[in-house]
Amino acid sequence: xxxxxxxxxxxxxxxxxxxxxxxxxxxxxxxxxxxxxxxxxxxxxxxxxxxxxxxxxxxxxxxxxxxxxxxxxxxxxxxxxxxxxxxxxxxxxxxxxxxxxxxxxxxxxxxxxxxxxxxxxxxxxxxxxxxxxxxxxxxxxxxxxxxxxxxxxxxxxxxxxxxxxxxxxxxxxxxxxxxxxxxxxxxxxxxxxxxxxxxxxxxxxxxxxxxxxxxxxxxxxxxxxxxxxxxxxxxxxxxxxxxxxxxxxxxxxxxxxxxxxxxxxxx
Amino acid sequence: xxxxxxxxxxxxxxxxxxxxxxxxxxxxxxxxxxxxxxxxxxxxxxxxxxxxxxxxxxxxxxxxxxxxxxxxxxxxxxxxxxxxxxxxxxxxxxxxxxxxxxxxxxxxxxxxxxxxxxxxxxxxxxxxxxxxxxxxxxxxxxxxxxxxxxxxxxxxxxxxxxxxxxxxxxxxxxxxxxxxxxxxxxxxxxxxxxxxxxxxxxxxxxxxxxxxxxxxxxxxxxxxxxxxxxxxxxxxxxxxxxxxxxxxxxxxxxxxxxxxxxxxxxxxxxxxxxxxxxxxxxxxxxxxxxxxxxxxxxxxxxxxxxxxxxxxxxxxxxxxxxxxxxxxxxx
Amino acid sequence: xxxxxxxxxxxxxxxxxxxxxxxxxxxxxxxxxxxxxxxxxxxxxxxxxxxxxxxxxxxxxxxxxxxxxxxxxxxxxxxxxxxxxxxxxxxxxxxxxxxxxxxxxxxxxxxxxxxxxxxxxxxxxxxxxxxxxxxxxxxxxxxxxxxxxxxxxxxxxxxxxxxxxxxxxxxxxxxxxxxxxxxxxxxxxxxxxxxxxxxxxxxxxxxxxxxxxxxxxxxxxxxxxxxxxxxxxxxxxxxxxxxxxxxxxxxxxxxxxxxxxxxxxxxxxxxxxxxxxxxxxxxxxxxxxxxxxxxxxxxxxxxxxxxxxxxxxxxxx
Numbered sequence: 001x002x003x004x005x006x007x008x009x010x011x012x013x014x015x016x017x018x019x020x021x022x023x024x025x026x027x028x029x030x031x032x033x034x035x036x037x038x039x040x041x042x043x044x045x046x047x048x049x050x051x052x053x054x055x056x057x058x059x060x061x062x063x064x065x066x067x068x069x070x071x072x073x074x075x076x077x078x079x080x081x082x083x084x085x086x087x088x089x090x091x092x093x094x095x096x097x098x099x100x101x102x103x104x105x106x107x108x109x110x111x112x113x114x115x116x117x118x119x120x121x122x123x124x125x126x127x128x129x130x131x132x133x134x135x136x137x138x139x140x141x142x143x144x145x146x147x148x149x150x151x152x153x154x155x156x157x158x159x160x161x162x163x164x165x166x167x168x169x170x171x172x173x174x175x176x177x178x179x180x181x182x183x184x185x186x187x188x189x190x191x192x193x194x195x196x197x198x199x200x201x202x203x204x205x206x207x208x209x210x211x212x213x214x215x216x217x218x219x220x221x222x223x224x225x226x227x228x229x230x231x232x233x234x235x236x237x238x239x240x241x242x243x244x245x246x247x248x249x250x251x252x253x254x255x256x257x258x259x260x261x262x263x264x265x266x267x
Numbered sequence: 268x269x270x271x272x273x274x275x276x277x278x279x280x281x282x283x284x285x286x287x288x289x290x291x292x293x294x295x296x297x298x299x300x301x302x303x304x305x306x307x308x309x310x311x312x313x314x315x316x317x318x319x320x321x322x323x324x325x326x327x328x329x330x331x332x333x334x335x336x337x338x339x340x341x342x343x344x345x346x347x348x349x350x351x352x353x354x355x356x357x358x359x360x361x362x363x364x365x366x367x368x369x370x371x372x373x374x375x376x377x378x379x380x381x382x383x384x385x386x387x388x389x390x391x392x393x394x395x396x397x398x399x400x401x402x403x404x405x406x407x408x409x410x411x412x413x414x415x416x417x418x419x420x421x422x423x424x425x426x427x428x429x430x431x432x433x434x435x436x437x438x439x440x441x442x443x444x445x446x447x448x449x450x451x452x453x454x455x456x457x458x459x460x461x462x463x464x465x466x467x468x469x470x471x472x473x474x475x476x477x478x479x480x481x482x483x484x485x486x487x488x489x490x491x492x493x494x495x496x497x498x499x500x501x502x503x504x505x506x507x508x509x510x511x512x513x514x515x516x517x518x519x520x521x522x523x524x525x526x527x528x529x530x531x532x533x534x535x536x537x538x539x540x541x542x543x544x545x546x547x548x549x550x551x552x553x554x555x556x557x558x559x560x561x562x563x564x565x566x567x568x569x570x571x572x573x574x575x576x577x578x579x580x581x582x583x584x585x586x587x588x589x590x591x592x593x594x595x596x597x598x
Numbered sequence: 599x600x601x602x603x604x605x606x607x608x609x610x611x612x613x614x615x616x617x618x619x620x621x622x623x624x625x626x627x628x629x630x631x632x633x634x635x636x637x638x639x640x641x642x643x644x645x646x647x648x649x650x651x652x653x654x655x656x657x658x659x660x661x662x663x664x665x666x667x668x669x670x671x672x673x674x675x676x677x678x679x680x681x682x683x684x685x686x687x688x689x690x691x692x693x694x695x696x697x698x699x700x701x702x703x704x705x706x707x708x709x710x711x712x713x714x715x716x717x718x719x720x721x722x723x724x725x726x727x728x729x730x731x732x733x734x735x736x737x738x739x740x741x742x743x744x745x746x747x748x749x750x751x752x753x754x755x756x757x758x759x760x761x762x763x764x765x766x767x768x769x770x771x772x773x774x775x776x777x778x779x780x781x782x783x784x785x786x787x788x789x790x791x792x793x794x795x796x797x798x799x800x801x802x803x804x805x806x807x808x809x810x811x812x813x814x815x816x817x818x819x820x821x822x823x824x825x826x827x828x829x830x831x832x833x834x835x836x837x838x839x840x841x842x843x844x845x846x847x848x849x850x851x852x853x854x855x856x857x858x859x860x861x862x863x864x865x866x867x868x869x870x871x872x873x874x875x876x877x878x879x880x881x882x883x884x885x886x887x888x889x890x891x892x893x894x895x896x897x898x899x900x901x902x903x904x905x906x907x908x909x910x911x912x913x914x915x
Binding site (some may be wrong): 263264 | 280338340341343355358359360362365369372377392393
Binding site (some may be wrong): 022024025027028029031032033035038039041042043044046047049050051054055173175176178179181182186189190193197198199202 | 672673676677679680683684686687688690691693694697699702821823825826827828829830832833834836837842843847848849877
């Protein structure tokens, strides 16, 4: 485990070296990522220029959702987003290169093709989160601090689990990642607004099937001390870590199943 | 004990394709299945230190076999053992004991200097520091990679990259080395250098090599034994010489006459082409000898010059593939 | 590059794949054909005699642009799916915005929902993100031979882009709108003529966006980091085109500025015409605004092109 972690860091460092050769490009793309996500937040500001509360949530509260969503998502995109290219790898036969090395398949994929410019988007999310805290008055308790600190991690794990499960489908149909993007990239949009905005059928999907509501919505209810407009029982606010772990266990099972399928069909 | 054992190996793929007539999203649902036998009962054994050419036309089942030998694919039937391990079950363990080079894809890190790739592989394969240093020094010298170590892989020429890939595949001291088209796209000089390196590697380190290639010169230069596969079945396993004898019986005598003449008729030969005063006579080793044919021609026409064309090994192989070459039995 | 805005994030992922398929699969098709080569079938021969070879050539190029994308049905299907899902998400946010409010900036809820689904459909038509075909040929050096061909390079790409846009309008544009209309109450133009004006405006939008993308691609001649610049440009026009939020909802000054800049011509103008927000002289004014920017930007692209050609001649690329 420790040895794998060390190797992971070694491989990430190698990619930083590789990308650092194109320094200027890297810096520009970092800035581009920052700017693009900033533009997303402009939309939030435009909406709030017309009203004080969106579905019962203030600007500061929505900014809180936005910030936590983006940090979790960008972290997931940074570390597992390269799985979007799995379909291409499978189609070109490059996945074979992963199978001939004495390491786990998912490990090798996650340790390669890391796009560090996503850090730009994370920085922007941090700025928005700071903005959120300047607007909302959180009554800090130990519990709230703990939940706040776990949010980026659990949110990241939920996104990562969804991403991995989605990517696994490309072992069957190489083009399916494009559909999966509607719950990964789409999930980022989804979670930057409160869940009670969405229609009931969408909500049910994102609570029970693709549990993105646990990325930030339920924990945020606790941190911001809000009543759930959806009327979910209070303990649901603390379920995020359990959901994240369960999802990862399922994801790793499904991944192994997918690899087994690949190795028996070679498609 | 054989280092590679393959016994009645089979791989069946079920291919699904849209049912005829189905279009659009419907095509995703209405599909029909078809079974394709990519490898259909292949058996062979390779002893440690052998160097074997594994050849066959495209789609013959070569790469499917290699994938089963490396643990990439799980066989549908039969038995595989490499270095005593069942590849599909012990993929990770086996990976440390074999090396693979793909001529058309590099396993090196594109944007990093060559030496960084080697260094990363050292940790991926958990090569002890001492052995890594010794191996690296040895291969860098043998393949003359010294001046290239600090060059990013993307700036290397194809030949330089191939040398880098070979080193990368050997740093962990594999017992078996699979080479997939290692000389494809390389110029003659580089090809020759890689061949002599492989020969030396096999001679001095006793690495077992299984080589797939379309370049028969590779085989001729390196492999004492070749295995030919087509339509998923083994159609030849033996030495190159034996193959020439069995399949390569046809030779061609090219004669230049003083002047254009009607096709010369010599028993046991067939004129396959006439071009002005030049004629091509095909005959089989089993039917007659070159001396007899030349004598017969000289008796019938005024001969100015002649050459004898031996069958190219590539032609023999091509004819084996096309099923044209029935083994020449002297019945 | 994976563009980073929310729509881009998901659309480009799909379209990046489509692109890589296009690039790998038919590298030749993405390049200008030398005049009169293969693929110019019988109808073309007839057309040539009728309209003259010049027009026929670009007509064929446009046809090709259309057909190129028709090959990738699965990608189209996936793209429609993701466009539609995003349409739903955006629509619900807009519904929340309108809770208890009748009209904002002259748009009622129905207008805004219609706006949302029309923009989701237009996304691929104007190809806001990630179009780097020319830049790739500059990087590979192939552009030198492309320049040597006896055709108007800019017009060639414009024709191919119009063909592409037509394909995307039909197969990526209509389905999200239709699905959106099943779930939400959307508005169709009341006046039949509006369809015609919308169509005109849509093609003008394609021309403006093409002119922009053309210059951005040519920047690869001078800038190593054209993609970095591109990602920043994408950020700017995602917002200023009215893609993310209708420009009508922008606060005062920002709205005035956005309406003057060329980006609103990409998305906002055609959609407002679809919603019949512009009538009479205002409608003509809107079309003139698009046409003006199209011509200005195409002319600028022309200048950039001749500078690029000079650079090729002097430095050999």
